[in-house]
Amino acid sequence: MKITVLGSGAWGTALAQLLADNNHEVTLWGHNPAKAETMQRSRENPLLPQRKLHERLVVTADISCVETAEMVVFATPSFAVRSTAVLAAPYIKAGSVLVTVSKGIEKKTHRRMSEIIAEETGNRFPVVALSGPSHAEEVVMGQPTGCVAACVNKDAAEKVQDAFMNTLFRVYSSPDIVGVEICGALKNVVALCCGICDGMGYEDNTKALLMTRSMTEMARLGEALGGKPQTFAGLAGMGDLIVTCTSMHSRNRRAGIHIGGGKTAQEAMDAVGAVVEGYYAAESAWSLANDMGIEMPICSAVYAVLYEGADSRKMVMELMQREKKEESSWI
Ligand SMILES: NC(=O)c1ccc[n+]([C@@H]2O[C@H](COP(=O)([O-])OP(=O)(O)OC[C@H]3O[C@@H](n4cnc5c(N)ncnc54)[C@H](O)[C@@H]3O)[C@@H](O)[C@H]2O)c1
CATH class of the missing domain: 1.10.1040.10 (N-(1-d-carboxylethyl)-l-norvaline Dehydrogenase; domain 2)
Incomplete structure (x- = not known):
């Protein structure tokens, strides 16, 4: 599957690596062009020096990379989820599943991350929250980890479960987003x-x-x-x-x-x-x-x-x- 991960911090990078290990075609988007270019060239994220980037992982600061993705993962800090969703929205293709791995509640509006993403993408896509006890530093080293993929839409939750799950990363599904x-x-x-x-x-x-x-x-x-x-x-x-x-x-x-x-x-x-x-x-x-x-x-x-x-x-x-x-x- 073609998957874009938005946010090239520790968690976005660790998940992009995991998805590439699972044989998906993964693009990692970072908002800072210079940093994205350095990551693409050096094949490492200084936040996760434990492991070189997967050879097929592409890093870019061009948001149009979302255009071909069947799954889009939001992995920015919570304060940047709304602005990132606004940037990505015009490029997200019909039938895509959106995933949030950012953890927070928006200031003033009290919106959850999935609500912000749904709002900014016109409520056109299912949004799944993937969460659980998962330090990026340990996931990137392949330590056995478990998470839950939650969405009111069972098919979407299971699609995310299937995309992320492997023998070292166990994903449960839940309707309780x-x-x-x-x-x-x-x-x-x-x-x-x-x-x-x-x-x-x-x-x-x-x-x-x-x-x-x-x-x-x-x-x-x-x-x-x-x-x-x-x-x-x-x-x-x-x-x-x-x-x-x-x-x-x-x-x-x-x-x-x-x-x-x-x-x-x-x-x-x-x-x-x-x-x-x-x-x-x-x-x-x-x-x-x-x-x-x-x-x-x-x-x-x-x-x-x-x-x-x-x-x-x-x-x-x-x-x-x-x-x-x-x-x-x-x-
Ligand atoms: N680190 C983990 O192990 C972990 C695990 C689970 C969930 N999370 C969650 O994932 C989210 C991201 O955490 P992280 O650890 O990757 O953070 P991080 O500090 O490692 O990286 C944050 C990234 O966001 C980028 N960024 C900053 N401002 C931005 C903007 N305006 N637009 C787009 N990108 C911007 C930064 O350049 C950086 O690459 C958080 O909500 C965190 O709670 C983290």
Whole structure:
């Protein structure tokens, strides 16, 4: 199949490599012409020095490369998904399946990535969200990995499942695109929070408490938006939460560690030097939860630290001193 991957960062490159390994004809589009040209010539992405580019993988900055694709994968940071969809839309051919692997919720509109892509392409194509515990650095090295392809259109989800799946990359299908995308966006906020706690010197008990109670918050918001409970216990939910909150591959966690160690949010992002999706997702999730009247105390605490300069240690104490609650209902 002819497939174009839009976004030549770590994840776009790792997936383009995987798809080329699966014998698809793959083009990788990057928005920066000089960088695309260097990648095409040097046959490497400096973000993933572990592996040379597949010999049949073509890198370009010419968006008309979408013209021949039967599948188009959006792999830019979430803030660039709308502008990339606007650029690509005129070239996408009838019958194509679109895929989003970007994780976030748009600021102000609170749109999920699949909604943005559908909107900017005139609702003419099925849009599938592919998500799960999958660091680019490990996928590119062929470490066994699992993800979920979610779409209300079963044929489209299965087409994506078939295109990406191989003996080292297992893909499950799901109709719950709402749950899958909400999990993907919110787990980055939790990873930032876990990093902040790491940076303050808190250890395993604190992390387990945070991850578990955050999962309750994620499910509360996701289910209110129409997501299914089992998605939150699945690969895109608990799976991605575990991988993001516990690994040093996670930029969100690394940014959090800097903040917990005393840096401001901006200084932490500068130190990480790459897109920290959790920073943007924290604001979107906080305002979405407020609009919907959903209680998300951990997300609110992260928002206060990132956007209002609140003291991390004081926020932890505030969370610990909230009124007593039941974990399971008594009735
Ligand atoms: N890295 C991973 O392991 C991983 C895994 C799963 C999902 N994701 C998600 O994939 C998305 C991309 O992440 P990444 O790790 O590849 O990021 P990255 O920082 O490695 O790369 C981002 C790329 O986007 C490009 N870019 C920046 N501004 C742009 C614009 N305005 N238009 C088009 N392109 C632009 C940059 O040049 C860069 O090539 C994020 O939403 C992330 O959450 C990443």
